[in-house]
Amino acid sequence: MDLHIAHLYPDLMNIYGDRGNVLALTQRASWRDISVEVRAFTAGMTFDADWPDLWFFGGGQDQGQDIVSADLVGPNGDALRASLANGAAALTICGGYQLLGHEYVPENAPSIPGLGVLDVRTRAGTLRFVGNLVAETPDGVLVGFENHSGRTYLGPKAKPLGTVVVGNGNNGEDKTEGAVQGKIVGTYSHGSCLPKNPWLADRLLAWALERRHGPQKLMPLDDREEKAASEQAVEVAKVRA
Amino acid sequence: MPDPLALLANTAGKLTRLGLQLTGRGGTALPGLVALTIDPDFIGAVASELAHGVVFVSGTNGKTTTARMLSDIVRATGWGPIHNRSGSNLERGIAGALLTENDWRGVLRGDIGMFEVDEASLPRVLGRISPRVVLVTNLFRDQLDRYFEIDQLARRIGDAVAKLDPRVILVLNADDPIVAWLGQRHSGPVLYFGLDDPDVGGLVPQAISDATRCPRCRQPLRYQRVVLAHEGDWSCPSCGLTRPERDVSATRVVLTPLSSEIQLRTAVASAFDPVRVPIAGLYNAYNALAALAVARALDIALPTAALAIANFRPAFGRLEQVAVDGRELRLILVKNPAGFNAAIGALLESGRRSRLLAALNDRDADGRDVSWIWDADFETLAPTVEHAVVTGIRSRDLANRLKYAGVARDRIEVVDQWGSAIDRALGGAAPGGEVVVLATYTAMLALRGELARRGHVANFWED
Ligand SMILES: [Zn+2]
Numbered sequence: 122m123d124l125h126i127a128h129l130y131p132d133l134m135n136i137y138g139d140r141g142n143v144l145a146l147t148q149r150a151s152w153r154d155i156s157v158e159v160r161a162f163t164a165g166m167t168f169d170a171d172w173p174d175l176w177f178f179g180g181g182q183d184q185g186q187d188i189v190s191a192d193l194v195g196p197n198g199d200a201l202r203a204s205l206a207n208g209a210a211a212l213t214i215c216g217g218y219q220l221l222g223h224e225y226v227p228e229n230a231p232s233i234p235g236l237g238v239l240d241v242r243t244r245a246g247t248l249r250f251v252g253n254l255v256a257e258t259p260d261g262v263l264v265g266f267e268n269h270s271g272r273t274y275l276g277p278k279a280k281p282l283g284t285v286v287v288g289n290g291n292n293g294e295d296k297t298e299g300a301v302q303g304k305i306v307g308t309y310s311h312g313s314c315l316p317k318n319p320w321l322a323d324r325l326l327a328w329a330l331e332r333r334h335g336p337q338k339l340m341p342l343d344d345r346e347e348k349a350a351s352e353q354a355v356e357v358a359k360v361r362a
Numbered sequence: 363m364p365d366p367l368a369l370l371a372n373t374a375g376k377l378t379r380l381g382l383q384l385t386g387r388g389g390t391a392l393p394g395l396v397a398l399t400i401d402p403d404f405i406g407a408v409a410s411e412l413a414h415g416v417v418f419v420s421g422t423n424g425k426t427t428t429a430r431m432l433s434d435i436v437r438a439t440g441w442g443p444i445h446n447r448s449g450s451n452l453e454r455g456i457a458g459a460l461l462t463e464n465d466w467r468g469v470l471r472g473d474i475g476m477f478e479v480d481e482a483s484l485p486r487v488l489g490r491i492s493p494r495v496v497l498v499t500n501l502f503r504d505q506l507d508r509y510f511e512i513d514q515l516a517r518r519i520g521d522a523v524a525k526l527d528p529r530v531i532l533v534l535n536a537d538d539p540i541v542a543w544l545g546q547r548h549s550g551p552v553l554y555f556g557l558d559d560p561d562v563g564g565l566v567p568q569a570i571s572d573a574t575r576c577p578r579c580r581q582p583l584r585y586q587r588v589v590l591a592h593e594g595d596w597s598c599p600s601c602g603l604t605r606p607e608r609d610v611s612a613t614r615v616v617l618t619p620l621s622s623e624i625q626l627r628t629a630v631a632s633a634f635d636p637v638r639v640p641i642a643g644l645y646n647a648y649n650a651l652a653a654l655a656v657a658r659a660l661d662i663a664l665p666t667a668a669l670a671i672a673n674f675r676p677a678f679g680r681l682e683q684v685a686v687d688g689r690e691l692r693l694i695l696v697k698n699p700a701g702f703n704a705a706i707g708a709l710l711e712s713g714r715r716s717r718l719l720a721a722l723n724d725r726d727a728d729g730r731d732v733s734w735i736w737d738a739d740f741e742t743l744a745p746t747v748e749h750a751v752v753t754g755i756r757s758r759d760l761a762n763r764l765k766y767a768g769v770a771r772d773r774i775e776v777v778d779q780w781g782s783a784i785d786r787a788l789g790g791a792a793p794g795g796e797v798v799v800l801a802t803y804t805a806m807l808a809l810r811g812e813l814a815r816r817g818h819v820a821n822f823w824e825d
Contacts, residue, residue, distance in 0.1 A: 132574045132575065132582065133575065139736075140736050140737050141733070141735075141736025141737075141763075141766070142736075144736065144766050145766065148766050165581075165582070185513070185575075188575075188580055251730075251731075252730065253730075266730070266731045266732070266733060268731065311733055312731065312732065312733045313733055313736040316736070316762055316763070316766055317759070317762065346758070346761050346762040346765045346771075346774075347762055349758040349761065349762070349776070350758040350759045350761070350762040352758070353756065353757070353758040353759070354756070354758075354759065357724065357755060357756065
């Protein structure tokens with residue numbers, strides 16, 4: 122079986138260990154004899170909406186984010202929207218998460234429109250949320266590190282990915298962390314997210330395989346190291362909090 | 363010391379220092395803090411007394427080694443450097459260094475300041491002291507939870523540079539586009555250094571994308587050659603910005619497992635080439651090149667500088683070698699992807715299979731966010747790993763990282779205590795063999811503390 126992963130704007134939106142997320146997806150696929158091709162999709166290219174089964178969209182620096190949002194206003198944004206409407210899955214983190222929502226409202230500046238495929242809105246906050254992040258989800262614990270000043274609020278179509286146990290999550294107010302809408306996942310957890318949260322990696326892989334090959338049952342893997350890393354990170358987060 | 367407030371601050375700072383020494387608590391930032399609280403301009407007032415001025419050594423990687431090389435160089439020329447050591451990188455550390463090197467009347471024992479300055483503190487410190495020379499070695503992502511984004515940081519440093527006195531000499535790495543761009547903001551002289559050996563570096567940029575975009579027009583850069591991460595022979599096809607001409611250029615770099623030799627392209631240098639750098643790794647060749655460029659900015663003769671570098675001894679945790687029971691431990695401090703990749707580059711140059719002791723902590727001094735290990739190129743290291751002992755507060759993250767890099771499970775061993783980790787790592791090594799220790803700052807302190815307790819090394823504050 123084969124699988125296509127599009128890494129969105131890796132040259133502009135790759136900080137905080139995003140590479141680890143792509144690595145987790147490709148390794149967990151290859152351990153199951155699924156061959157994965159990863160391609161970079163970046164500003165200045167023409168996106169092929171049919172190619173990706175899974176989009177990965179990471180966090181970014183301020184200036185990188187400007188170029189990206191300008192690019193997404195054009196035909197590349199339409200291609201991404203069409204691909205997601207046709208069953209492709211997406212993992213978006215931090216800046217990528219914000220840009221898939223309706224808008225980002227900076228302080229004292231006009232609102233920046235997002236792609237509008239996630240029913241979330243983000244506004245700039247004054248205090249930056251920096252630290253370990255732990256959330257409970259129906260499928261297991263989500264653990265990572267958050268570093269954002271944006272405050273994200275969910276609309277009715279988006280469901281929270283989890284409930285915050287340590288840290289701030291979406292906005293530091295309502296205890297929600299991340300968002301899920303169809304096969305689109307948004308989260309503030311980097312660190313890297315997927316290697317320590319293998320259940321999320323596998324859910325994304327299953328969604329992506331479904332688009333290309335129909336419903337699939339993934340072969341279970343021995344996740345001793347992943348679980349140990351998650352448990353240690355949760356323990357450290359709880360002690361520090 | 364001219365002004366009464368600075369003198370008062372000096373007295374209070376020195377009293378605090380004396381008090382701490384008498385109660386057996388040396389080496390804190392408190393004396394500096396006391397002096398700065400009384401006189402916020404304390405470092406400026408004291409530093410203005412330095413006959414040969416102040417050199418700031420800043421950038422993400424290589425500050426400590428370069429500043430120490432420079433201290434040796436200025437000592438060789440007969441000057442007395444005042445150097446803020448041991449990671450006390452902020453204003454407080456500089457104030458503390460000044461307090462150790464002046465007397466009760468405020469008269470300094472040294473005549474040149476050699477100050478390591480965190481890249482994040484550089485804009486603020488530039489407003490406090492007018493330096494003679496400012497060196498910026500490189501700008502990489504480092505401890506993003508403290509420094510936030512590199513673009514923003516570069517902008518803040520650029521704004522501070524734009525306000526500098528035109529007499530200040532900037533010394534910049536031409537190979538680093540973000541750093542080289544700072545030269546455009548300065549109204550005074552700029553000296554560039556860079557690596558011009560066509561055999562050093564490859565074509566494929568490593569997986570770190572801090573600066574693959576042009577600092578002027580934000581379009582993708584093109585690289586003829588990549589030395590380390592985003593450092594190399596770069597140009598912008600969109601706006602035409604190119605790597606500046608190098609004033610101090612290494613035309614040939616020969617790397618061996620324990621040292622390197624640099625051939626310089628300057629007329630005066632020819633009689634003394636090559637410069638021998640007695641510590642391994644391409645990044646230390648870079649540090650030496652940066653130090654030679656600053657020496658030139660200070661009008662110090664090249665033979666003097668080259669000789670000082672040839673006799674250089676590295677600081678704690680920076681490629682230090684320790685012999686234990688007939689085996690060799692090689693200590694390498696790692697703190698960000700670029701530093702890690704440079705360090706493993708040095709390992710791979712030796713061509714040997716490696717036994718590792720890797721230690722990951724997530725305290726403030728290490729960087730609380732351990733994400734960076736996923737950007738570090740463990741994939742290149744993995745095929746050479748014979749066995750790895752992992753330890754530290756976030757040891758399991760490290761074990762998981764090695765697993766995803768392709769190191770077989772049975773080659774990875776998680777050991778929780780520092781002493782046990784050292785024992786396990788050494789126990790597996792054959793007599794005469796080597797263990798490479800890769801550790802973050804506080805993990806290195808802990809490992810080194812354990813080695814000191816066993817009598818294998820001196821405590822680092824004694825060197
Ligand atoms: Zn350009």
